[in-house]
Amino acid sequence: MKAVALSPIESRILLLRGEKVMLDDDLAVLYGVETKALNQAVRRNIERFPEDFMFQLTAEEAETLRSQTVTSKPGRGGRRYRPYAFTEHGVAMLSAVLRTPMAIQVSVEIVRTFVRLRRMIAANADLARKLATLEKKYDAQFRVVFDAIRDLMAPTPNVKRLIGFER
Numbered sequence: 001m002k003a004v005a006l007s008p009i010e011s012r013i014l015l016l017r018g019e020k021v022m023l024d025d026d027l028a029v030l031y032g033v034e035t036k037a038l039n040q041a042v043r044r045n046i047e048r049f050p051e052d053f054m055f056q057l058t059a060e061e062a063e064t065l066r067s068q069t070v071t072s073k074p075g076r077g078g079r080r081y082r083p084y085a086f087t088e089h090g091v092a093m094l095s096a097v098l099r100t101p102m103a104i105q106v107s108v109e110i111v112r113t114f115v116r117l118r119r120m121i122a123a124n125a126d127l128a129r130k131l132a133t134l135e136k137k138y139d140a141q142f143r144v145v146f147d148a149i150r151d152l153m154a155p156t157p158n159v160k161r162l163i164g165f166e167r
Helices: 024-031 035-044 059-069 088-097 101-153
Strands: 014-016 019-023 054-056 084-086
Touching: 019 024, 019 088, 019 101, 024 035, 024 084, 024 088, 024 101, 035 088, 084 088, 088 101
Parallel strands: none
Antiparallel strands: 014 019, 019 084, 054 084
């Protein structure tokens, strides 16, 4: 099986709370701004970012993420605040808040990546349905084969054959 290489954007998409999201620090890197500047722009335009566009990670989520990515411990440099997670719609809204040409290009590419992932998931769901149909079909065919094998394995009734010639 061939390994599929992830783009720099795809590798930064996480699944949190059942949503595909990107974290503020990853977005800041892609947009070429500091995380602090990105979050300030969001706070200045907070009405553009309802809960289904952006949410702040809980302490437990942030800790789990920190332990998975092996980042610094709280209080020893690094982040002072829990990260923000942006859904596909939140990422699209960021292009309206960060108005640099680079931000607009990056937003377009990120949205395209989300769309590509959605298509891949839909294709996999379709493949899973087809596989389930094939399994049901082949289970029925194999049942017939196994029934035939059992019939062949069953002992034949003992019929006494006479020895000699019939007259």
